[in-house]
Amino acid sequence: MRALGVDVGGDRKGLDLVLMGDDRAIVMTQGRAGPEDVVLVLGRYRPQIVAIDSPPAWNAGGRSRRTERLLAELGISTFPTPSKAAGDKPFFGWMKAGMAVFTLVAEHGYTLDTGGRTGRRAIEVFPYATAAVLSGGLKPHGMRTRDWRERVLRANGVRTDGLRTLDQVDAALAALTAVMVAEGRHTYLGDDAEGVIVLPVAAPLLRYRPGPRPADDDDRLFRYCACGCERQVVPPREFVRGHDGRHRSMLWERVRQGRRAEEELGRRRWERPPEVR
């Protein structure tokens, strides 16, 4: 099973895409993507769920959508979606772009899931809300948004060292949300008319408050095999069983290559690199 997370930006920034497997490994990332790139990814990787960080529709005439007011009751702030008339400003261009993505993926079989739909589908997600419900609290005071969200990803089995911008971190949170929803962990907030934000929990807390500031080194619930194979191990182990021997033989081979390189440098009377002279 694979899921595609889409973080929506305006014309200039474009879309950020992150494709994730159900083992929470990031299969592919793409920044500054356009609608045509989304279609390419759908065709090539066939994700089951597309999770989009954007409203699929304007509000029905009020100041905000019901899903956003429900999030406010949980203590989770949102940037409210305006009505169609109020949304006609350049500032809301990114929401228009997001709605266009919903339309686009629907044309490729990913119909909007506002509750209970299974199989191939699209959902609306909110990375901030996802990070809140997965960590059990809002962003701790004094902690940077990006640090907090990356920590939440790592604590849930996603490695973050390939994510270059906050937008990619958010796209990864969107994809992670979809993976968990596919596993049956979901809460639907909202209604069909204005849209439904999906949270990756069976049941949310009554109210979320800023969490405690974690220590700098306590987010390693697991680590990756030191041989670079990207499989997970539980500390204090460093290697998947048997991979220590594999790693040692690889280092031996590199030493042999280095010796051959030194011999050739000497033969040609060329200098060694400055940092090893």
Add this chain to the structure above:
DNA sequence: GACAGCAATAAATAGCGTGG
């Protein structure tokens, strides 16, 4: 000199705390 990433700022709205 190019380029990437980060910090600060504005925009619309809701909730919370405080002052009068």
Add this chain to the structure above:
DNA sequence: CCACGCTATTTATTGCTGTC
């Protein structure tokens, strides 16, 4: 009890810093 200020969410823009 109401008004006001503060905080929090988002993207886009600008200016600064660091790296190569």
